[in-house]
Amino acid sequence: MPDKIRRLLPLLGHSGGSRDAMTCLYRCGNACDHPVPNTSDNDYLGDVVNAGMSRRGVIRAGAVGGMVLGFGGALTSSAPALAGGTSHGGSHGGGKPVKAGRLTFEAVAPNTADAVTIPKGYRSSVVIRWGDAVVPGAPAFDVHNQTVAAQLKQFGYNNDFVGVLPVPGESDRALLVVNHEYTNENLIFPGFTTLDALTVDQIKIAMAAHGLSVVELERVKRTGEWKPVEGKRLRYNRRITALETRFSLTGPAAGHVLLRTAADPEGRTVIGTLNNCAGGVTPWGTVLSGEENVNQYFVGGDQAPEELKAKLTRYGITTTARYPSDSRKWERAQERFDLAKHPNEAHRFGWIVEVDPFDPEAPPRKHTAMGRFKHEGANVIVADNGRVVAYMGDDERFDYLYKFVSDKKFLKGNSPAARRHNLSLLESGTLYVAKVTGDSPASEIDGTGKLPTDGRFDGKGKWIKLVSGNTSFVPGMTAADVLIFTRQAGDAVGATKMDRPEDVQPSLRTGKIYAAMTNNTNRGVGTNAAVDEANPRNANKHGHIFEITEDRGDHTGTGFTWQLPIVCGDPAAADTYFGGYDKTAVSPISCPDNVAFDSAGNLWISTDGNALGSNDGLFATPVEGRERGHLKQFLTVPRGAETCGPFVTGDDRSVFVAVQHPGEITGATVEKPASVWPDGDFAKPAVIVTWRPDGGPIGS
Template identity: 65%
Template sequence: MPEPSRLLPLSGGAHGTARSPMTCLYRCGNACDHPVPNQTDNEYLGDLINTGLSRRGLMRAGALGALVLGVSSAVEAAVPGGAAVAAPTVGAAKPAPGTGELTFKPIPPNKLDTVIVPNGYDHAVVIRWGDEVVPGAPDFDPYNQTAAAQSRQFGYNNDFVAVVPLDRDYRRALLVVNHEYTNEDLMFPGFTTLDALTPEQRRISLAAHGLSVVEIERVDGTGGWQVVRRGSRRYNRRVTALATKFQLTGPAAGSPLLRTTADPTGTTVIGTLNNCAGGVTPWGTILSGEENFNQYFVGGDAAAAAGADTRARLDRYGITTSTRYPSGNRKWDLVDPRFDLALNPNEANRFGWIVELDPFDPDSRPRKHTALGRFKHEGATAILSKAGHAVLYMGDDERFDYLYKFVSSKPMKKGDPASARRHNLTLLESGTLYVAKFGFTSTVDGTGALPADGGFNGTGQWIPLARDGVSLVPGRTIEDVLIFTRQAGDAVGATKLDRPEDVEANPLTGKVYAALTNNTNRGVGSNPGVDEANPRVRNRHGHVIEITEDGDDNAAETFTWDLFLVCGDPADPAGEVTWFAGYDKTKVSPISCPDNVAFDRFGNLWISTDGNALGSNDGLFAVPLEGPERGHVKQFLTVPLGAETCGPALTGDGRSVFVAVQHPGEITGASFDKPASTWPDGNYARPAVVASWRLDGRAVGA
């Protein structure tokens, strides 16, 4: 029998947050230790003192505010064998948001190696790394793992979570999960160094990336969920970086910049990498964002020798051009030459896209949509405009990078299920891609204190980059704009932000919420200084921006904005200024490093955190957006030691909330054999998805 694991003591953080250096190494290739990729001299928000846009960004705290837009309560998504999917739709019947009151008692910050939920709630693991996904997968055995087994089992480091109903009563559903990255230290018994990995272990890591689709069902007599173990389980599927084929769509598909020796047409890509957040479309498909793909490639130094333009493109995306093997590289080129840019200089261009997956057709080929642009996508979420066009919001998760929006050329079709579904599956192949430029009139002092007008607020515009296959950036081709979208944003003067991650529109109001996780480089050295939308030097705790599209239409090209939250602990002895939409700061839960957001059926905002810089475990928080409780942040859940809270996802009936517990025990010095966390099973750490529910069966939260 293997020797029992021994728990490792905790060790320090990195980069001004609680994130471990081990996480920095494996998740993003130590991005914070490299120069900021955005070296342009674009004006940042501190320069935009008067943009000429009409200003109407007054604070709306404590009031219902603008006209409630609403959602369609049962838009048919033409799902084969499935139920109606609630589609965020502007202009339909307008159910009012709830009172905003959250009834649970907030849990205190802690450093416990378990999941903690409020009194009156329970929780349970739904699925964990290595559990069966594809029927017939072998039992998980980390001591005898193979790539073939991992390709049929639940992948590693679960991130985005979607729960798509299979019936109107929410008795059965599809759970769709991203697997962002691998940590070989914590995966393989006897691990020593990345250089010592065997070829099979490298293939296992490739297979542990990607997505999982698995049927789940409610547990009788509780609000919990479990994986379906009986019946056909016909939807269950693994999508991997090892072997799954993807189709490129849209204006850049087939471009010479996307062609390789293995794919001379430039239309078929093997695998998806570093899938972070995502969304469910109104027509029932899943969107997944490819984020820190840059870290997987080697040979950037040789590829950059082709010329200054190539070097600039690689540097702008964080692909190392100074050495063959950057720190933390898994050396997948030793088992697959497509990861060697010296041999395949275009392969990296085939990653960094938004992926669309049809969870109801396990035989369908997932697609990468070039019309949505290429950058480090945190994710993408969709809402319908007043005219029924799909509107997607996307953040580029990098210090001083940009916020984007896409509006489809064609509206979503309803009616005949088969015809509508064929049409709707083409919506993301053509449309207009925008990048955001913010403006304001007030100045800030760098402490986070409110401007003289009593709020962080202003105006903004969406600058079009491409429309229906035509470049709108002077001097740049459509392929250049879509494949090197960061440089297109540079060229039009987009606004530099503090790591825009998840961006989602509230289905009840249409207002958009962007989580800016942190940026400890803000105002340091030659980096951009503070401004009204990034009001703190060395921004450790992050903030949340609220955007109201003009005309209350998500397809608008201008907007107003305010900072809904400036995160941190109001009682922090360091004295960092915080803001909770004007709510009494003595009554809120401290919150640090907002990452992913979601909405419950009452329109409240749920926020998961990543890298809590306040010294406690990451968690899940809820906060009302309207009414007298607007800004009253309450902590609902904490995750185990070293873990990040991902997801979250609330079921349409409001009775369950799902979170992905990512990288438990990911603390420098930990290993599979000497874990820093033994969650969830008491032996070694395993990333897992957890569901929580109220014991009285009522809606979670409110």
């Protein structure tokens, strides 16, 4: 690493020298400072490896359903023409597929600039930023005079997931749906001193800055640029917040005694959503959002009922002190966040949320059938038999990969009856967790990242059934237990401990599934789980990509093969791998977080917490053919920021990226910002769009 870049590095945080300490506090409640929640003694790959396993070949490209109309693309099935493009949330391709091949853009060099850096021949602009108007009547943003009423109508803070859904019948209109994961009070409130010193109104402002935004966009002069619609009747614009939005609970656990509270004795209506990270766009035109690090919002775990303490601890909630060191103090604004008084409130978060952006009056729903854990997101694909399959990661060190298979089948067509039916698909089904084994001798997986003698990290896996409807397959746990305490169910059946499984995305060209394993600096350290072939490096600070090929192309089946197409880090280092491609020709990458596909089948990867000393960025690589593994950096985000999204529109003419927490560097404040992006005054999270002025496809 050049000395100049080393001198520009911010104070390093808790995630193995990648995130800043300020990010660690606000993003995940200093998770790395706390004991690893998973203390189960599940077998590791090295213990159960079968060196004699035969390796399956590559399966045929599955006849993947659920592809829908993209921007300027052709309708490839009779599914509703609502959701275009692909994203770390979009499970559908959209647009006319083109032959996969070389990525032709000139790779952006690693840097520490306080700017968005893009390839030559491209343009980029800010679509919307924190404080911009969303709901009609929103006042102009004034950081020095912010109010609860204003923030409830304005774009929220720290945008993560990005989905862009075409408005039916409008070729140049779309709905932007964005998650607002968390707030950083240091960078929101001028004069900030401590969280304890916040006023109740300031806490409510932070609560109003959480949640989601739905914003109607219009294309700029038929280019790849998009901007919010102004001066016209906004049919769809909406703010969903942690402060006051009502959510309905669906599925087998809805109404269970462990989901009931004094304010909701029926256990079916929850106020708000917390720490919404990644998400998905469904083939029926809704958005899925994952509730992730929800533990940091609660206090009073030390006074929770004794029978709940072990369960709360498994979800990262402190039960040995009233106030965890990372407490956000929300109980001062709403008593429900005090578990000493309302111990079940924590169980009402950690779900997959479904939002219908085309019906602003419809309450968002939390689907209990999909299990409760630290959801990074959920991405769906329609299997050959018509059932919907959702893939999910639990973003924690040593936690698990899951999939959900719906009971009902997806209905094609645009009729109201078909859409009503499809809106119920995630309310009932079967939940599975993954257990994987390697095909190399344990002695060849030594923690250094050296490839085994067969030349790849790969093996087999199986999906272990946890629960189906009201039937539990986990001894000693009821169906409701499994759904509310899904982590313990995974522990009980011996699921494989992974290196922070985050976004999981199906490819519609091949049917293969790609999961980002962001990092795990605890792997193989001390008494923590040892390396295995799926997680092959000790103190893994750079992460890797995990590729799943379902047996016989059946996404509803229980068997699969897997391999690691990319082991991230400095290409010059011996412990990295890029699909066998010449490593001198690839870009360095660290900490993959979100994954997406363009219509050509190229994999796009955004990063969070670059441990190589430069800003986070967006990367792309083919995953098939001779160019497999030829990874190139497409853009970088400003100093202190994380790259979220991405979303590639179905016509491949635009790529949207959420620039989250710019300037989130220890010591920064509104008055003394570490970043002045995007407006030159102080840092504001924002969504950007990048396009080619010549109208050509992004990337190739």
